[in-house]
Amino acid sequence: MSVTARAVLAASLFCLPACSDHPTDVGPPxxxxxxxxxxxxxxxxxxxxxxxxxxxxxAVLAALMSPDPADDLAALMAAIETFQxxxxxxxxxxxxxxxxxxxxxxxxxxxxxxxxxxxxGVGVPIxxxxxxxxxxEAALAARHLPYVVAATVLDFTASPIPGVELKDYxxxxxxxxxxxxxxxxxxxxxxxxxxxxPGVELKRGLVEVAATIDGRRYYxxxxxxxxxxxxxxxxxxxxxxxxxxxxxxxxxxxPAFVMGDLNDTPGSPMYQVLQQAGFIDVWAELRPGANGYxxxxxxxxxxxxxxxxxxxxxxxxxxxxxxxxxxxxxIDRLGxxxxxxxxxxxxxxxxxxxxxxxASLIAGG
Numbered sequence: 001m002s003v004t005a006r007a008v009l010a011a012s013l014f015c016l017p018a019c020s021d022h023p024t025d026v027g028p029p030x031x032x033x034x035x036x037x038x039x040x041x042x043x044x045x046x047x048x049x050x051x052x053x054x055x056x057x058x059a060v061l062a063a064l065m066s067p068d069p070a071d072d073l074a075a076l077m078a079a080i081e082t083f084q085x086x087x088x089x090x091x092x093x094x095x096x097x098x099x100x101x102x103x104x105x106x107x108x109x110x111x112x113x114x115x116x117x118x119x120x121g122v123g124v125p126i127x128x129x130x131x132x133x134x135x136x137e138a139a140l141a142a143r144h145l146p147y148v149v150a151a152t153v154l155d156f157t158a159s160p161i162p163g164v165e166l167k168d169y170x171x172x173x174x175x176x177x178x179x180x181x182x183x184x185x186x187x188x189x190x191x192x193x194x195x196x197x198p199g200v201e202l203k204r205g206l207v208e209v210a211a212t213i214d215g216r217r218y219y220x221x222x223x224x225x226x227x228x229x230x231x232x233x234x235x236x237x238x239x240x241x242x243x244x245x246x247x248x249x250x251x252x253x254x255p256a257f258v259m260g261d262l263n264d265t266p267g268s269p270m271y272q273v274l275q276q277a278g279f280i281d282v283w284a285e286l287r288p289g290a291n292g293y294x295x296x297x298x299x300x301x302x303x304x305x306x307x308x309x310x311x312x313x314x315x316x317x318x319x320x321x322x323x324x325x326x327x328x329x330x331i332d333r334l335g336x337x338x339x340x341x342x343x344x345x346x347x348x349x350x351x352x353x354x355x356x357x358x359a360s361l362i363a364g365g
Contacts, residue, residue, distance in 0.1 A: 042213070042214045042216065042362070042363040043329070043360055043361065043362055043363065044105060044213055044218060044255075044257075044320065044360070044361050044363050045102065045103060045104035045105045045106070045358070045359070045360045045361075046104055046105065046106050046107075046108075046220065046257050046259060046315055046317075046358070046359050046361075047098075047099065047102055047104040047106070047107045047108070047259075047334075047356060047357065047358040047359075048107070048108040048109075048110075048222065048259035048260055048261075048313060048314075048315060048356060048357050049095060049098075049107070049108070049109055049110070049334065049352065049354070049356035049357075050109075050110045050111050050224070050260075050261045050295075050313065050352060050353075050354035050356075051088075051091075051095070051109060051110065051111045051112055051113070051132055051136075051352060052086075052091075052111055052301075052352040052353045052354060053083075053111055053113050054082070054083050054086035054087075054088060054091075054301075055082040055083040055086065055299060082299055082300050084345075085300060085302075085344060085345065085346045085347070085349075086299075086300060086301050086344065086349060087344055087345050088113075088130065088132060088135060089135050089139075090342060090343075090344050090345065091342070091344075091349075091351045091352065092132070092135045092136045092138075092139045093139050093342075094335070094340070094342045094351040095136060095139070095351060095352075095356075096136065096139035096140050096142070096143055096145070097143075098334050098335070098340075098351070098356065098358075099140065099145060099147065099173075100143050100145055102334070102358040102360075103175065104175070104358055104359075104360075105174065105175050105178055105179045105211065105213055106172060106173070106174055106175075106179065106209065106211065106220045106257075107147065107172065107173040107174075108170070108171075108172055108207075108220070108221075108222025108259040108260055109133075109136075109170065109171045109172070109173065109222065110170050110222070110223075110224040110260055110261045111132075111168060111224065111261075112132050112133050112152070112168070112169040112170060112171050113130070113131075113132045113166065113167070113168060113169075114130075114131045114132070114133075114166070114167035114168075114169065115129070115130045115131070115165075115166055115167075116129050116165045117129075117163060117165075118163045120163075121162065121163055122162075122163065133149065133152070133169065133171060137149065140173075145175075146175055146176050146177040147173040147174065147175055147176070148173065148174055148176050149171055149172075149173060150172045150173065150174045150181050150184055150209045150211075151171070151172050151184035151185075151186055151207045151208070151209055152169045152170065152171045152172075152186070152207060153169065153170050153171075153186040153187070153188070153205045153206065153207045154167055154168070154169055154203075154205075155168045155169060155170060155188075155203055155204055155205055155224065156168050156201060156202045156203045156204075157201060170205070170206070170207050170222055170223065170224055170260070171207065171222070172184075172207050172208075172209045172220060172222050174209060174211055178213065179211040179212065179213045180211060180212045180213075181209060181210070181211050182210040182211060182212055182217060183209075183210050184207070184208065184209050184210075185207075185208040185209075185249075186205060186206065186207045186208070187205055187206060187249070188203050188204070188205035189203070189204050189205055189206070189240075189241045189244050189245075190244060191237055191240040191241055191244065192204055192226070193226065193237075202226070204223070204224060204225060204226050204241060205223070206221050206222065206223040206245050206249065207221070207222050207223075208220065208221045208249065208250075210253075216255070216363065218255050218256065218257065219250060219253045219254070219255070219256040219257070220256070220257045220259070221245060221249070221250060221256070221257065221258045221259070221260075222259050222260045223241070223245055223258070223259075223260040223262070224260055224261045224262075224263075225237075225238040225241050225242065225260070225261070225262045225263045225264065225270065226238060226241065226263065227263040228263070235264060235268055235269050235270065236269065238262065238263060238264050238268070238269070238270040239268075239269035239270045239272075239273050241270075242262070242270045242273040242274055243273050243277075245258065246258065246273060246274055246277035246279065247277060250277075254278075254318055254319030254365070255317070255318060255319030255320045255363065255365055256279075256317075256318045256319060257315065257316065257317050257318075258274065258279060258314070258315075258316040259314065259315045259316070259357070260313070260314070261295075261312060261313050261354060262312060262313070262314050263312050264312060265310060265311060265312060266281065266284065266311060274316055277318070278318045278319075279316040279317065279318045280316065280317050280318065280321065280326070280327060281314060281316060282314075282315045282316065282317050282327060282331050282359050282361070283311070283314065283315070283331050283357070285326055285327045286327060286329065286330060286331050286359075287331060291311065292311045292333065293308035293309055293310055293311050293355070294308060294310070294311055294312055294313035294333065294354050294355040294356075294357070295308060295309075295310050295312050295313065295353065295354050295355070296308070296309070296310065296353055296354075297350055297352075297353040297354070298353075299353065300349070301344075301349035301350040301351075301352070301353060302347050302348075302349055303350075304338075305338075306336045306337075306338075308336065308355060313354055313355065313356070313357055314357070315331065315357050315359045317359075317361060319365045320361055320363045320364055320365050321364050321365060322362075322364035322365075323364070325364075327361060327364075328361065328362040328364065329359060329360050329361035329362050330359065330360055331357060331358070331359040331360075332357070332358055332359075333355040333356065333357060334355060334356035334357065334358055335350055335351045335352055335354075335355050335356055336355045
């Protein structure tokens with residue numbers, strides 16, 4: 001089986017468990033602090049989070065690629081069980097709690113899934129329609145948090161067999177009580193893998209929101225660059241996507257933020273492209289020497305300790321520096337402390353296989 005065909009199967013197998021269409025009880029509204037700026041100081045809050053689909057497809061792919069068809073069903077059932085145990089409505093409540101604690105002006109989301117399954121036509125009693133974004137919106141609304149979906153972009157669609165469809169989106173949320181959306185823009189990158197198998201087209205793109213905060217316009221872009229697939233090194237593709245985002249789309253727009261799961265480490269070609277476009281890696285600037293790892297985590301999210309080993313999620317900033325003093329503010333990882341693990345339907349788990357990032361910057365420039 002080809003590398004690209006493996007990606008196709010991964011997309012379809014994410015979706016098979018019989019998931020609930022309704023969010024879990026997200027509890028009473030949280031007590032919110034006062035977010036007025038002290039002494040007129042302008043602060044800009046930005047958060048990024050990969051939501052994670054919720055299952056390990058590697059074992060399924062290995063089984064499907066093996067010459068022995070007898071192991072396929074067992075691997076598939078294991079993937080279904082993992083998806084059920086990582087229950088997205090439960091995790092959505094944790095994301096909403098994190099947003100309530102941090103209260104960023106803007107939130108970038110990746111791996112926002114739309115799953116539609118109906119296998120009744122082949123005699124399997126599984127029918128579901130699970131959409132991550134409405135579930136998260138319901139959790140935010142239950143906490144009386146004034147976030148709206150400013151824009152979304154459809155990255156890829158997988159419909160490898162009749163009755164199975166997965167759509168993968170990116171989205172930006174905006175706190176409309178403290179920010180005014182001026183305009184939105186979405187596009188797919190001109191450099192993408194494209195159609196890799198019947199019914200599957202792998203694409204990546206970006207979502208941009210311009211918003212006015214305390215009388216100043218800022219530009220926010222969220223993206224999810226293409227990861228390596230099996231043994232294929234796609235660092236050059238990620239660099240091309242980063243160039244398109246930073247140069248062709250944002251150009252000289254400033255002050256600007258780029259956030260998301262960029263699937264590459266510091267020093268990579270992608271990283272250098274953003275640096276050369278004048279962006280500052282907020283974590284490296286404000287937390288020098290701290291590892292800042294954001295990925296990966298065990299697929300079932302059950303590992304008791306934070307075992308992250310790679311920094312591939314970022315917040316980048318341009319045009320908010322204070323001259324030679326650089327950036328001022330703070331940045332933290334979300335979903336890495338033991339207290340942030342959540343009670344799932346079957347065990348205590350992490351909210352995602354990626355740590356989130358939240359930054360609060362004192363705007364200069």
